[in-house]
Amino acid sequence: xxxxxxxxxxxxxxxxxxxxxxxxxxxxxxxxxxxxxxxxxxxxxxxxxxxxxxxxxxxxxxxxxxxxxxxxxxxxxxxxxxxxxxxxxxxxxxxxxxxxxxxxxxxxxxxxxxxxxxxxxxxxxxxxxxxxxxxxxxxxxxxxxxxxxxxxxxxxxxxxxxxxxxxxxxxxxxxxxxxxxxxxxxxxxxxxxxxxxxxxxxxxxxxxxxxxxxxxxxxxxxxxxxxxxxxxxxxxxx
Amino acid sequence: xxxxxxxxxxxxxxxxxxxxxxxxxxxxxxxxxxxxxxxxxxxxxxxxxxxxxxxxxxxxxxxxxxxxxxxxxxxxxxxxxxxxxxxxxxxxxxxxxxxxxxxxxxxxxxxxxxxxxxxxxxxxxxxxxxxxxxxxxxxxxxxxxxxxxxxxxxxxxxxxxxxxxxxxxxxxxxxxxxxxxxxxxxxxxxxxxxxxxxxxxxxxxxxxxxxxxxxxxxxxxxxxxxxxxxxxxxxxxxxxxxxxxxxxxxxxxxxxxxxxxxxxxxxxxxxxxxxxxxxxxxxxxxxxxxxxxxxxxxxxxxxxxxxxxxxxxxxxxxxxxxxxxxxxxxxxxxxxxxxxxxxxxxxxxxxxxxxxxxxxxxxxxxxxxxxxxxxxxxxxxxxxxxxxxxxxxxxxxxxxxxxxxxxxxxxxxxxxxxxxxxxxxxxxxxxxxxxxxxxxxxxxxxxxxxxxxxxxxxxxxxxxxxxxxxxxxxxxxxxxxxxxxxxxxxxxxxxxx
Numbered sequence: 001x002x003x004x005x006x007x008x009x010x011x012x013x014x015x016x017x018x019x020x021x022x023x024x025x026x027x028x029x030x031x032x033x034x035x036x037x038x039x040x041x042x043x044x045x046x047x048x049x050x051x052x053x054x055x056x057x058x059x060x061x062x063x064x065x066x067x068x069x070x071x072x073x074x075x076x077x078x079x080x081x082x083x084x085x086x087x088x089x090x091x092x093x094x095x096x097x098x099x100x101x102x103x104x105x106x107x108x109x110x111x112x113x114x115x116x117x118x119x120x121x122x123x124x125x126x127x128x129x130x131x132x133x134x135x136x137x138x139x140x141x142x143x144x145x146x147x148x149x150x151x152x153x154x155x156x157x158x159x160x161x162x163x164x165x166x167x168x169x170x171x172x173x174x175x176x177x178x179x180x181x182x183x184x185x186x187x188x189x190x191x192x193x194x195x196x197x198x199x200x201x202x203x204x205x206x207x208x209x210x211x212x213x214x215x216x217x218x219x220x221x222x223x224x225x226x227x228x229x230x231x232x233x234x235x236x237x238x
Numbered sequence: 239x240x241x242x243x244x245x246x247x248x249x250x251x252x253x254x255x256x257x258x259x260x261x262x263x264x265x266x267x268x269x270x271x272x273x274x275x276x277x278x279x280x281x282x283x284x285x286x287x288x289x290x291x292x293x294x295x296x297x298x299x300x301x302x303x304x305x306x307x308x309x310x311x312x313x314x315x316x317x318x319x320x321x322x323x324x325x326x327x328x329x330x331x332x333x334x335x336x337x338x339x340x341x342x343x344x345x346x347x348x349x350x351x352x353x354x355x356x357x358x359x360x361x362x363x364x365x366x367x368x369x370x371x372x373x374x375x376x377x378x379x380x381x382x383x384x385x386x387x388x389x390x391x392x393x394x395x396x397x398x399x400x401x402x403x404x405x406x407x408x409x410x411x412x413x414x415x416x417x418x419x420x421x422x423x424x425x426x427x428x429x430x431x432x433x434x435x436x437x438x439x440x441x442x443x444x445x446x447x448x449x450x451x452x453x454x455x456x457x458x459x460x461x462x463x464x465x466x467x468x469x470x471x472x473x474x475x476x477x478x479x480x481x482x483x484x485x486x487x488x489x490x491x492x493x494x495x496x497x498x499x500x501x502x503x504x505x506x507x508x509x510x511x512x513x514x515x516x517x518x519x520x521x522x523x524x525x526x527x528x529x530x531x532x533x534x535x536x537x538x539x540x541x542x543x544x545x546x547x548x549x550x551x552x553x554x555x556x557x558x559x560x561x562x563x564x565x566x567x568x569x570x571x572x573x574x575x576x577x578x579x580x581x582x583x584x585x586x587x588x589x590x591x592x593x594x595x596x597x598x599x600x601x602x603x604x605x606x607x608x609x610x611x612x613x614x615x616x617x618x619x620x621x622x623x624x625x626x627x628x629x630x631x632x633x634x635x636x637x638x639x640x641x642x643x644x645x646x647x648x649x650x651x652x653x654x655x656x657x658x659x660x661x662x663x664x665x666x667x668x669x670x671x672x673x674x675x676x677x678x679x680x681x682x683x684x685x686x687x688x689x690x691x692x693x694x695x696x697x698x699x700x701x702x703x704x705x706x707x708x709x710x711x712x713x714x715x716x717x718x719x720x721x722x723x724x725x726x727x728x729x730x731x732x733x734x735x
Contacts, residue, residue: 022381024381040376042375042376042381042382043380043381043382044381044382044383045381045382045383045384048383052383056382056386059371059372060371060372063370063371063372063373064372129349129379129380132379133352133379136379144356144360144376144377144378145376145377147377147378147379148375148376148377148378148379148380150379151379151380
């Protein structure tokens with residue numbers, strides 16, 4: 001067990017696990033066939049058998065009335081992302097209490113939402129789904145599709161962070177440097193981590209300063225349809 | 239739990255939501271269906287499991303929305319928004335048992351409740367429209383696997399998409415439960431002119447079967463194949479004919495015309511149909527047969543029972559069906575009399591049919607005598623039917639044929655056995671012969687060898703004798719002159735010997 005300069009919280013190595021209660025995989029699908037575009041994002045439970053993937057792909061294509069050519073592409077996309085996840089699975093990552101800012105900047109149908117908040121990636125009990133649900137309820141977001149989008153977004157960011165941790169661990173092992181502070185600072189992502197000590201030291205207080213409030217407010221906009229269409233078109237051109 | 243962000247300040251002014259549909263949070267329904275008054279409680283829901291077709295699908299009453307009535311099948315009467323029933327616990331254990339459920343947020347009972355209530359609410363907001371899984375899971379926060387499982391469960395139990403129009407190929411899914419719920423939810427209207435079979439989705443032919451219990455109708459083929467819900471027996475089905483009568487009823491006037499025409503014109507169906515008016519010849523004949531003259535026909539019909547063979551005896555596939563009153567939908571559909579005959583004989587069984595036939599014969603002869611004045615057409619049609627009848631198989635009942643068949647089989651079996659034995663013994667014989675041949679050949683060879691040995695022996699002896707002779711011969715004549723040679727000659731000879 002290594003102690004970090006942060007003091008009491010100790011780091012431990014565990015098997016790769018997203019810092020969430022469920023080890024779910026965020027999947028993003030974006031396929032274009034013959035001018036028809038299918039974009040989707042959802043969470044998948046990697047414990048489901050692989051036969052589920054093909055069933056899911058077929059069902060989705062049927063319900064959305066997509067031509068059959070979509071099905072193998074969807075399948076490949078999902079399976080690829082699952083495989084990537086699984087490749088991380090056996091490896092170790094270091095888990096300690098680390099608070100990272102996460103950002104949400106999404107547009108779903110007519111609703112845009114921007115938010116920024118702090119998330120403890122060392123907490124294995126965290127639940128992005130719960131967070132998304134609460135957020136939608138509190139902000140009275142009526143479009144039910146916003147919730148899953150938020151959850152997927154959070155998971156993707158956590159996934160990024162976690163995979164960086166894993167690769168950092170690997171590098172550290174290979175280079176045989178075992179000094180915790182060293183690789184803590186090596187990783188770019190970790191640099192963003194907030195030094196809680198600074199906050200909660202004797203001089204700081206838990207309550208955010210008033211002038212920083214605006215940074216951490218969630219902003220939800222409901223845009224009228226025409227604007228949404230315009231923005232959509234712009235994105236497609238990109 | 240995750241460290242929540244700083245307390246969320248109230249929403250900014252821009253985000254006033256304008257719901258297109260009623261927000262699924264606000265429950266528009268006042269009562270869960272389990273408390274609705276007029277539920278049919280035929281089948282207790284606890285008795286079914288997902289594998290068994292979910293009981294009788296009579297549609298129960300509903301909870302009332304402001305504008306629509308939501309129907310829920312009676313076997314799903316346990317559903318309520320506030321609680322999780324045992325059925326759900328049993329059928330979706332992954333949400334309720336095990337460490338996984340306890341640990342994970344996406345798999346716990348609260349999550350299950352959230353999914354379930356959201357799905358049901360969404361469906362009920364638009365009950366005429368089928369809720370697809372994709373739509374549903376897009377609106378639900380959670381992993382799609384779990385959502386799919388809850389969705390499938392709800393759909394199966396009719397809490398979702400009950401009565402909603404099916405989505406094309408989805409009917410082809412091989413879940414029997416889905417098939418049965420869709421069967422039950424289809425509007426089985428006996429008033430529809432074209433009868434669509436619920437089992438195979440094809441137009442029924444001239445006859446179909448309805449079941450009151452399940453309120454479904456299937457075509458002959460499906461009935462034969464047993465293509466209906468497992469809870470039903472063939473006895474529940476009633477045969478309904480799409481006959482000309484049903485299509486357009488014969489008024490009394492028309493019947494009167496018909497009778498007149500027949501009296502006048504006899505067998506000339508063209509003229510008869512003309513006289514009647516808007517009826518084809520076939521119609522006339524059929525109608526005539528069905529009339530009260532049918533009583534006279536009853537005699538001949540019963541006689542036919544004696545000859546009657548259900549088509550299923552001819553039809554091998556049905557040989558295994560146990561003997562119990564069963565309908566014979568494959569009876570010759572084009573001939574209405576045959577249908578009746580087949581039906582009746584099947585109903586009463588072979589013994590009764592035979593007795594009836596006897597009585598019929600005697601009655602028939604009487605009728606024949608009384609009947610001379612009327613209708614040559616009637617008697618001619620009788621004869622036609624007769625000949626058609628006799629062209630069927632000879633007068634064995636199903637039982638006898640079966641017995642015969644079984645004894646035949648026995649005999650065949652024994653024959654086979656004997657054949658096998660014979661061929662076995664033949665084989666054994668042949669092998670013995672082979673062995674004997676070999677033995678004799680070996681003996682011959684031995685003999686030959688003996689002979690050769692003896693010859694050799696003989697030759698050796700001869701040789702020896704010759705050597706002796708030579709030696710002696712040499713010694714005597716040359717005894718005098720061969721003192722020198724004695725030393726030489728005996729040596730070579732001796733070395734040779």
